[in-house]
Amino acid sequence: MNDAVAVAASAVTALVGHRAAEWDRAGRLPTEVVRKLGAAGQLAPQIPTRYGGPGWSSADTGEFTAHVGSLCSSVRSVMTSQGMAAWAVERLAGPAQAAELLPRLATGDTAAVAFSEPQAGSDLSAVTTTVAVDGDSLLLTGRKVWVTAADHADLFLVLARLGEGGAVVVVPRGAPGVRVRRMADPLGCRAAGHAEVRFDAVRLPAGSLLGDGGQSLSLLATTALTYGRISVAWGCVGILRACVAAAGEHAGLRHQFGRPLGRHQLVARHLAELWAAEQVATRVCEHASRCWDDGSTDLVTATVLAKYVSAGQAVRGAAAAVQVLASAGAQDGHPVARAYRDAKLMEIIEGSTEMCQLLLADHVLSRW
Amino acid sequence: MTTSSDRAVPETAGGSDAVQAELLRFLTARTRKPWTADADLFASGGLSSLFAMELVVHLERTYGIAIRGTDLRLENFRTVWRMAALVDRLRQPAPGGRGE
Ligand SMILES: Cc1cc2nc3c(=O)[nH]c(=O)nc-3n(C[C@H](O)[C@H](O)[C@H](O)COP(=O)(O)OP(=O)(O)OC[C@H]3O[C@@H](n4cnc5c(N)ncnc54)[C@H](O)[C@@H]3O)c2cc1C
Secondary structure, three states: OOHHHHHHHHHHHHHHOOOHHHHHHHOOOOHHHHHHHHHOOOOOOOOOHHHOOOOOOHHHHHHHHHHHHHHOHHHHHHHHHHHHHHHHHHHHOOHHHHHHHHHHHHHOOOEEEEOOEOOEOOOHHHOOOEEEEEOOEEEEEEEEEEEOOOOOOOEEEEEEEEOOEEEEEEEEOOOOOEEEEEOOOOOOOOOOOOEEEEEEEEEEEHHHEHHHOOEOHHHHHHHHHHHHHHHHHHHHHHHHHHHHHHHHHHHHHOEEOOEEHHHOHHHHHHHHHHHHHHHHHHHHHHHHHHHHHHOOOOHHHHHHHHHHHHHHHHHHHHHHHHHHHHHHHOOOOOHHHHHHHHHHHHOOOOOOHHHHHHHHHHHHHHHO | OOOHHHHOOOOOOOOOHHHHHHHHHHHHHHHOOOOOOOOOOOOOOOOOHHHHHHHHHHHHHHHOOOOOHHHOOHHHHOOHHHHHHHHHHHHOOOOOOOOO
């Protein structure tokens, strides 16, 4: 870790402290925690310095994301949303829009990404939310579900149809016609502030379409998801690190049948596989971040691979950690209990395990 | 902001020969299939939108351009002609700059 990352990491460790369990049980992050991270630019550390952001590399952001993920997957989810929103703006916005929005996202305003709908999950070509030009303004109508970080978001980035093409629309939370309803009791990342967001004939200035809109829906989604995937993948590395720490410590301290748990071979195998899972996930994420930082075309596939491998490893690793801790980890709020629930959702978001498999198979078929 | 004239995509040969030749080499190396400059890359049995992202990254790195905003349309990457035309247009410094 370089110095800036190490300093930020210890600041987050101090900020989260031992409160992640409490936030998980309450299903909510304290507003000041999100605001503090936002104001420090730590929710989206890759925002370039020319826009007032930290300007970190993908590799540094990844290490930081893993650290946050090892403490609290809900905070890490909020980071993923903010980073994805910032990346979408950086890629899609015109220069004036980028100069207006990115400094805000680098210093305190928070954003959430609203793509999914009741009938459009894996298949985003089925979105029905529509934005239309109406005189010199825009009208947005539709309903989005599972919007992470909606609880605290000042802005929503909404995927919508615009004529034959698509658009990402920037919507202030306070615009008339925007209604945010918290989703109760998600399986994991419980404090990440998921909500359903409705847009009823929301009237917006013409400049609210990123880059004037009219892009293809699939390219818009792929663009945003590329950042989301690498962020989730590093978050899974964090989940695995928390599991290695908890399982390793417990297996050394707890005795049964006259010796430490870790000295029973079947338990030792769990530890070996858990550590292997953490290492594999770390390497595949490092590779994806290197591709990102080098501007390599392999980036796109490497990102899907990192997300796919890390989420699968996190699910298996978290299950092994719960097994090693047994009743000691079998309570809501415990790091391995959270890891177990949080990891499973990582196989669903930003392209499910099956969707990643299809993309990776496509990659193989297009090459060989 | 881009103007509506930016949206017009040439249906005929576009861009410099050198760019076209380089793109054909890239496509052939990447897909191990021969392509022509007017072939529709995304027609059925063709390439995915994930591959379109790869093309974006390749064009940006190879030609030192930034493909942002409205230019990020699948239509701009549908054929080698269109990509070469896009490269030509973005290599001309845009009025006001493109923020890079
Ligand atoms: C914790 C969490 C946070 C989220 N945050 C956000 C957010 O911030 N913004 C947002 O827009 N959305 C968000 N989502 C929604 C998420 O993007 C979707 O859940 C995801 O895209 C999957 O869609 P779905 O749940 O409708 O499942 P479906 O698309 O209905 O899929 C159901 C199952 O079928 C499989 N499947 C579907 N199609 C195929 C196929 N062609 N081949 C093989 N298998 C297939 C899937 O892999 C899955 O296993 C979040 C979801 C969760 C759980």
